[in-house]
Amino acid sequence: MRQSAENALLTPEQLKKRLLAVGEDRYHHKHPFHLLMHKGELTRGQLQAWALNRYYYQSRIPVKDSIILSRSDDPAFRRAWRKRILDHDGTDGEPGGIEKWIKLAEATGLSAERVSSAHEVLPGVRYAVDAYLNLVSQRSLLEAVASSLTELFSRNLIALRISALREHYPWLAPGLTYFTARLTQAPDDAAFALDWVTKRAKTREQQELVINALQAKCDMLWAQLDAIYFSYVEPGWPPPGAFQPDVQ
């Protein structure tokens, strides 16, 4: 009896509940680096290190979404998914997420060239981001799409972040358009992806793969902040060759 309950297909509501629980446990809203950020306890140099390193993640997002596009045989899916590439790479006259992220980095005092070269990105950040590209390339399309479900949690984090950044680091204000755009983009994307995986995970085993893929993605976001915290918050030290802030 218990055996069969353990293997029973989850209802859409049960699946959503499990996914939300993964976010509660593992999403990076609880990471100590974010907690310091939101309390206003980071220096400008630490925000530079965050913006410069996180740029590498931003720059890989359209690559990740192009891999996902390339793996689908369904024109309707591709028509829906390609919106993400437009959002990040921009359209005629409309800057995309990558360009907006560079504005954020510039607001911390870094040059666009220095950030977009990605030369000083921490190896640990690079490996975590590249692991995300490996996941969407090597696991099933179902898992690749499920890994995007961190967007279920990003709206709350971004809303909190916008108000905390405005309050504690007012000089960052000209750089916040990336986040204001994501307030509407992310929930739309998450709703589509949640509906898609819910319909396509037809066995309990597939549902567990969906949950594991979301957990794997949370780990990748968390590991980026671990690397940044370790290198730039006392008593850490950046590895040889990585970015060294020249301001406090």
Next chain:
Amino acid sequence: MRQSAENALLTPEQLKKRLLAVGEDRYHHKHPFHLLMHKGELTRGQLQAWALNRYYYQSRIPVKDSIILSRSDDPAFRRAWRKRILDHDGTDGEPGGIEKWIKLAEATGLSAERVSSAHEVLPGVRYAVDAYLNLVSQRSLLEAVASSLTELFSRNLIALRISALREHYPWLAPGLTYFTARLTQAPDDAAFALDWVTKRAKTREQQELVINALQAKCDMLWAQLDAIYFSYVEPGWPPPGAFQPDVQ
């Protein structure tokens, strides 16, 4: 004049000097986690975390070497390189490096099952090791072989480590056969790889690729220790789901 000197082919001695300089700057013999280890300042729980996490790297070594084998068309190269797989996986009656590493982990008080499951490995360690597999899969065979040249530096580190571990953590003594075997294996392997890349890097550009591949490998070793230090040395914390030592 200077332009041509910058692009001139390095002599074998100059190339070796550049490679040794990479090791001096970037090899993990200088990592703070190793410095604590060699001064006897790690707890048994911290040595457990190191042995458990570093097991994931050990377990991927024969996979890495199999990828390199699969990329060579030269039977003579493959005959020389396959020794590494035997060294790590063992032969009839002779335990290989992976089995010896498990003995080391057992000497810290962990069970072989817990270590070999790799369930509690830090995501940051996993991503760094997987980045090494990506490097040997995706870059040229010349760079894949060059990335193994960290073995030029390992003998000195291992000799120091054996004596420091015996002195400060005498209960580890039954687990040290991994290191005693590497004292002779690593220099043989390094001499072959150095000779091979020196002969095959026929342009300055290829020589620079060799140097960069060694640097990339050093970064991967360093990043593993960053992740371990951050999680297990005060005031760090392991990410959700990772190994938690139950001893000091």
